[in-house]
Amino acid sequence: MAQRVATEYVNASIQVTEAEMPILMSLCEAQQLRLQVFVLDNGNHEVVLQDEAGGEAIRLTFERIHGHYVCVLSCRVEQLKLTNVLRKLISAFKGDAVVNRIYQGFTMVYHYLEGKVIRIVEVKGDQHKTVFEHRDTIGRMEAQFRRQTVEEEIGILRRAVNELLDLRNQTSAAAEIADIDERLQHHSRLLFALEA
Template sequence: MAQRLATEYVNATLQMTEFQMNQFLLTADTCYISHRVKVAGGGEQVIVLEEAGGEEVRLTVENKRGIYTCSLSCRVVNSHLNNAVRKLFVTYKGTGTVNRIYKGFTMVYYYERGSVRRISELTDSGSKLIYQHKHSLSEIINVYKSDAVEREITELRRKADRLLDLRNDAQSVEECSEIDKELAAIAKVMFFLEA
């Protein structure tokens, strides 16, 4: 089995409530990891997770109406620190790219709200897609319940009716020809939408 050399978090973000932030801070300290909170110049906080050997990860935290948004871009080598950051990222439904670096290749995980959406393998010879998220049942139900297509069809029917009225009142063959072109385009779109 390949041994992981490092893990990179690229433009990762996660959100938590004030209660969740307090819970996280209470459980952040272990026998391997300690934390400290710094206040930056703009009023934002920086949480520093530090491993006993000295490696540290900085999370920039911004509080907006009781929701804490944490930003994270770092490279982690230590396994204990890596485990702590991974648990934090998954528990609080992080979004961003996580690169798991091995000797000779990198596995790239794309997360959205704590769920893996895509996994790719990067090697010197290129990139290979390993996994792509398919629509979940709830996403399919939301698409099924959407009435956007029906509204578009209704609008196209209104436009076609107006064009037919204009065609009935047309004075020349050229006017009829232009209107017929527009009606043909509408018919093509409606056929596609109704399918």
């Protein structure tokens, strides 16, 4: 199995409420990392995570915006525990990110949306190969439901056309026939559009 060289977080963003901030801190502490929290004068929070050996560290700045704390982060991480805590934070707090997991000779690019991986792309030089892409099952089911609604409309229009044709066969007045023909023409255009 390929050994990961480093992980790059590109424009990762996490948003937490004030009530969720202690949960975020406990999640970081559970990863056995050194944790320092600074509360700045303007209410912003700065969280410094460092591996146990005191080597690599990352600094997360949470800006207070409209009652939420927002952290936008771009960094390169080599230490596995730091990588794992960032992944867990993005997942737990429904963050968005592009994460480059760099291996010798290739890179795996993970696209996160609302904490879930929606796409994974393998990059080797100039070649890009999609390994995984999230399929919107609920969206497809809703589209199917809408298609059934269209089928119901087609059924209603066909019944209306049949009634108009019966009425036309029973009518002998030229003015009424012209009116029925105009309505039939309108209905046939609608049917054509719906069936397409």
